Amino acid sequence: MSDRSIVVVSAGLSQPSSTRLLADRLADATVAELAQRGITAHVETLELRDLAHEVVNMTLTGFASGPLRAALDTVARADGLIAVSPVFSASYSGLFKSFVDVLDKDLLVGRPVLLGATGGTARHSLALEYALRPLFAYLRADVVPTAVYAATDDWADAGSDRVNPLPDRIRRAGRQLAEEVADREPSAPAGLYDAVPSFEDLLGG
Amino acid sequence: MQFGIFSVGDVTTDPITGRTPDDTERVRNMLTIAEHADAAGLDVFATGEHHNPPFVPSSPTTMLGYLAGRTKNILLSTATTLITTNDPVRLAEEYAMLQVISDGRMDLMLGRGNTGPVYPWFGQDIRQGIPLAIENYALLRRLWTEDVVDWSGKFRTPLQGFTSTPRPLDGVAPFVWHASIRSPEIAEQAAYYGDGFLHNAIFWPMEHTAQMVNFYRQRFEHHGHGQADQAIVGLGGQVFVRKDSQKAWDEFRPYFDVAPVYGHGPSMEEFTRETPLTVGSPQQVIDRYGKFFEQVGHYQRQMFLVDHAGLPLKTVLEQIDLLAEEIVPVLRREAEAVRPAHVPSDPPSHAQRVAAARAAGQSPTASPAAADRWTGRTAEDDVEAADAVAR
Numbered sequence A: 001m002s003d004r005s006i007v008v009v010s011a012g013l014s015q016p017s018s019t020r021l022l023a024d025r026l027a028d029a030t031v032a033e034l035a036q037r038g039i040t041a042h043v044e045t046l047e048l049r050d051l052a053h054e055v056v057n058m059t060l061t062g063f064a065s066g067p068l069r070a071a072l073d074t075v076a077r078a079d080g081l082i083a084v085s086p087v088f089s090a091s092y093s094g095l096f097k098s099f100v101d102v103l104d105k106d107l108l109v110g111r112p113v114l115l116g117a118t119g120g121t122a123r124h125s126l127a128l129e130y131a132l133r134p135l136f137a138y139l140r141a142d143v144v145p146t147a148v149y150a151a152t153d154d155w156a157d158a159g160s161d162r163v164n165p166l167p168d169r170i171r172r173a174g175r176q177l178a179e180e181v182a183d184r185e186p187s188a189p190a191g192l193y194d195a196v197p198s199f200e201d202l203l204g205g
Numbered sequence B: 001m002q003f004g005i006f007s008v009g010d011v012t013t014d015p016i017t018g019r020t021p022d023d024t025e026r027v028r029n030m031l032t033i034a035e036h037a038d039a040a041g042l043d044v045f046a047t048g049e050h051h052n053p054p055f056v057p058s059s060p061t062t063m064l065g066y067l068a069g070r071t072k073n074i075l076l077s078t079a080t081t082l083i084t085t086n087d088p089v090r091l092a093e094e095y096a097m098l099q100v101i102s103d104g105r106m107d108l109m110l111g112r113g114n115t116g117p118v119y120p121w122f123g124q125d126i127r128q129g130i131p132l133a134i135e136n137y138a139l140l141r142r143l144w145t146e147d148v149v150d151w152s153g154k155f156r157t158p159l160q161g162f163t164s165t166p167r168p169l170d171g172v173a174p175f176v177w178h179a180s181i182r183s184p185e186i187a188e189q190a191a192y193y194g195d196g197f198l199h200n201a202i203f204w205p206m207e208h209t210a211q212m213v214n215f216y217r218q219r220f221e222h223h224g225h226g227q228a229d230q231a232i233v234g235l236g237g238q239v240f241v242r243k244d245s246q247k248a249w250d251e252f253r254p255y256f257d258v259a260p261v262y263g264h265g266p267s268m269e270e271f272t273r274e275t276p277l278t279v280g281s282p283q284q285v286i287d288r289y290g291k292f293f294e295q296v297g298h299y300q301r302q303m304f305l306v307d308h309a310g311l312p313l314k315t316v317l318e319q320i321d322l323l324a325e326e327i328v329p330v331l332r333r334e335a336e337a338v339r340p341a342h343v344p345s346d347p348p349s350h351a352q353r354v355a356a357a358r359a360a361g362q363s364p365t366a367s368p369a370a371a372d373r374w375t376g377r378t379a380e381d382d383v384e385a386a387d388a389v390a391r
Helices: A018-036 A048-061 A067-076 A094-102 A127-138 A165-183 A199-204 B023-040 B060-070 B088-101 B126-145 B184-193 B206-222 B245-258 B268-274 B282-289 B313-338 B350-359 B379-390
Strands: A004-010 A041-047 A080-088 A112-119 A148-151 B002-007 B044-047 B075-078 B108-111 B149-151 B159-162 B176-179 B196-199 B233-241 B278-280 B301-305
Touching: A004 A018, A004 A067, A004 A165, A018 A041, A018 A080, A018 A112, A018 A148, A018 A165, A041 A048, A041 A067, A048 A067, A048 A094, A080 A094, A080 A127, A080 A165, A112 A127, A112 A165, A127 A148, A148 A165, A199 B126, A199 B184, B002 B023, B002 B075, B002 B313, B023 B044, B023 B060, B023 B313, B044 B060, B044 B301, B060 B075, B060 B088, B088 B126, B126 B149, B126 B184, B176 B184, B184 B196, B184 B206, B196 B206, B196 B301, B206 B233, B233 B245, B233 B282, B233 B313, B245 B268, B245 B278, B268 B278, B278 B282, B282 B313
Parallel strands: A004 A041, A004 A080, A080 A112, A112 A148, B002 B044, B002 B301, B044 B075, B075 B108, B108 B176, B176 B196, B196 B233, B233 B278, B233 B301
Antiparallel strands: B149 B159
8 A cells, every 4th residue: 555645735824823733633633544544644734824925926827936836736646635724704714715716627626625624713613514615516526524623712621532522523534534545546646738638539529 | 940029919008107008009009010020120020819908909910911011021920810719711711811912921820819708709609619729720721721612510600612712822821820828739739730839938937838838749740740849839928128137127117017917916026037028138038038948949939029018119119129139139040059950940931831832742723713613604704695695
């Protein structure tokens, strides 16, 4: 069984960020579950904060510059993606959406994705289900059933499973992503022009 | 190697003076720019085709026909002619007419266009962009190479016994380029026919351009038109030049910062690093453009965008002079010095294409018999018959 790549996209804006904290926990859980299945997983984390200017530039110019080019390649190589956004104004953050907007529209088709979000209160937890999940359904990603929301209060007493559902939920989500990743062959980097039909087919089509 | 300029014909407010030319002034400026490029000794002038403000050039063959009469040496081309929303029958007729009028001093470049609403304005569906480009060009070629065409397809009315006139000059169709930035299907199309491929690299990093060009080259060889390094390649680029590099930066920056195509995004420093935009002295342009062949192979045509972003006419004409006097001769000399002998220096000229057709045993007739295919009568017969009746 070969190694797999888990790519984490964290849209937290502050440093340190609770969004990054949740993203790291989700990644740890996924790696642990994959290890139980005899698979070594490598985690690469993209902090969108560091790419913010390039993301906006790409929305204006159409091409990825500097570190964004490498970041998009990283996402393209992911066997599993963990995407975590803070909730702003009842939905994912604008930076998170802008990053999704610059991804190739077919990049995430059939790819296992685990969703997470953070916010000040539990009141926003359904943003995962009415905002992030439809977005990734549109992208035709294979989103695992458990999505993890962490409100500020959830970070209290996170060590005790009996009083705080967050660690359980993180484990369950990590297990689901690990199962999806383990089920698939490692993603081979696709050649840029592999899908181009022959001209005879184009003419006949 | 050919060097030229291409215009998208944008009407843009000059951010320094706050002045905006009207459409008439912009069209006349484009004509002045083309005539100036001819007099300065550049090889190619190409105009875009647009059907929406702020762009003025909607009728390329009208403009190029006028320029054919006014200029001496410069090759007249397009950047690009819309193969998706123009009727291929009209394209066959209009560009054959231009070919005859310019005595073969033209070629054209096909593209799909980049403005979504143009498709419905001309009765087409943008989701069919690639299939339209494929079918329309296949018909366009037949109309140029076959005297009488029976045809039916998906996107236009069928043709029965149709002859496009005038027939191409010397029986040989104009040379065609296919332009695409992102669609490998179009690179494949160019390769399939052995036509030229132009990558308008102006907003793209050279690694991307190199990938597309190399794909076209491999497919050109696959389809049997020659070796990959003999494929006919053009690149778009853009420069702003002054003899003093700092002056170039200071003068161009306010135009760059608010230009519709550049402004409010990456800084000029970032943009010049990532794309072929080069702002500086003639030597800096030479250093940069003289190295592109290392990534895309030896290529045959380099086009520069110089008349955009609201730059005043006087400045544009000065840019053309700097290109023609200080940059192009050096770039051409350097390109020739390293070009392998089996790689063509230029895209094929009309004379070369005629010679090649003759050598291949094709002896196209100058014109088809001008007879009515249904009655077998010619116009002269009708005149004689009318005379007979009158007598």
